[in-house]
Amino acid sequence: MGSWIEVKDSSDFSLQNLPYGVFSTNGTDARIGVAIGDWVLDLKVLAEGGAFDDLEFDLETLKNTTLNAYAGLEKKVHQKVRQRLQKLLEKDTQLGHVLKENKPLHDKAFFPQSGVNMHLPMKIGNYTDFFVGLHHAKTVNTSLISASINQICPCFYNLPIAYNGRASSVVVSGTPFHRPRGQFPVDGEVISGPCRKLDIEVEFAAFIGRGNELGSPIDVNHAEDHIFGFVLLNDWSARDIQMYEATLMGPFNGKSFCTTISPWVVPLEALEPFRVAPKETPRKLPEYLTEKREKSAYDIPIRATLELNSEKYRVADCSTSNVIFSFAQMIAHHTSGGCPLRTGDLIATGTLSGPTREEAGCLLEQTRGGKEPFEMVAEDSSKGSVQRAFCEDNDTIIFAAHAKSNDGLGNVGFGTCQGKVLPAI
Known part of the structure; x- marks a missing residue:
């Protein structure tokens, strides 16, 4: 599963992976992202930009500072979001207008992993x-x-x-x-x-x-x-x-x-x-x-x-x-x-x-x-x-x-x- 985002052969963050994390940059609040290649894709920006509007789940769960609210949703929601992300990022995407060719959203959504601070991904009760x-x-x-x-x-x-x-x-x-x-x-x-x-x-x-x-x-x-x-x-x-x-x-x-x-x-x-x-x-x-x-x-x-x-x-x-x-x-x-x-x-x-x-x-x-x-x-x-x-x-x-x-x-x-x-x- 190739991506239009460069993913080196040695990278652990392929389209098969797409792991969730909580990150921040200097002067910004912590927020939810996924890793792809050498980049972090900001899910709050995607949610606000309409990338998940048709998936019928509470988009506010992707705008929090931990993964807890989103993780607590039904498994089918996580599967839908994962599939949407793969479709948005795959090399021959048919959803190019959403992210790949949408320069304002694209420029706001991607951050180099080398420039972010990672946080505990979830609030741990036990x-x-x-x-x-x-x-x-x-x-x-x-x-x-x-x-x-x-x-x-x-x-x-x-x-x-x-x-x-x-x-x-x-x-x-x-x-x-x-x-x-x-x-x-x-x-x-x-x-x-x-x-x-x-x-x-x-x-x-x-x-x-x-x-x-x-x-x-x-x-x-x-x-x-x-x-x-x-x-x-x-x-x-x-x-x-x-x-x-x-x-x-x-x-x-x-x-x-x-x-x-x-x-x-x-x-x-x-x-x-x-x-x-x-x-x-x-x-x-x-x-x-x-x-x-x-x-x-x-x-x-x-x-x-x-x-x-x-x-x-x-x-x-x-x-x-x-x-x-x-x-x-x-x-x-x-x-x-x-x-x-x-x-x-x-x-x-x-x-x-x-x-x-x-x-x-x-x-x-x-x-x-x-x-x-x-x-x-x-x-x-x-x-x-x-x-x-x-x-x-x-x-x-x-x-x-x-x-x-x-x-x-x-x-x-x-x-x-x-x-x-x-x-x-």
Whole structure:
């Protein structure tokens, strides 16, 4: 699907993608846009210019400073808008009079991505972090905690395990944060001070579009209708604080200080070419978790990179396919007891590690709990390598996903999910 807007072969923002984001320029308010090539297309300008007048939905939802109102509309509205955008932007468009040949509207609607500021795309009311990564669970529970795979809690295979995270500390890519402080044991004595084992977690996450009423579970086979789109997510983790406090109640301050997401929300339709089945495990699922759709997960590579002094070092190569439950199953289980999800809620997978050390999605796994520092090789091999047990001050960690379809529809990406570690306050 070629466009009259130049889209380089290497670009992640093809007509197959068209992700949503919230952006601003100097001196302007935040507003909704979509990414195409090296440009951001302003949907507020399009809405005011009449590009969607015949689609019969509330155009005011495209004039807000977050995506929430628009995301809460029915899925068929999002599909109509996506199709209209593709028609407006395709190379041989029959709607050239609306945008391509309409110079006043054209000049107002496009902004270079290099000149915009990206914001949190949605107002996040709740954040749930699941634990559905097969290899992550095996490594953490066998190599680092126990000696037998039988030590993995049996419920791991039978239901999507999760904890409720801290929505107020979810930030958009590019936001730096301070190393957290807390309590943790050192040489048999509990101390209070800056975290010494700051970690990353390579994750994939979904934003909820339409929610459900209190007491009304979402059917697993209709759950995807409640997903607005997907982002990359780094669940920064203070392992020493986490391990000390989580023995009785689960994560708290070890996880609440920062969670980074990518700025562009990729719609489900863009990821259709990358569908796969979740990883198989020996189990018999209850009816409420049994899907009719076989390919309900996605195979999207995510690379984690360390940037230091302008050099980049490879940390890990993970995949969104390393899960035993789909987002539909996560949503079905989340609501099975009557819990209401709301527009803007964020649902994450947990760490997406693969079977090898180079595919480990967190330093806890890569370094065997910090005991074996991991060598990270520079992208420019002449620059050598660096070693890390855990993240150090002034480290910048970047996640990026580049999904290339085999049918020529174009690449799909999310923008970078990037955060820098500042010294503790």
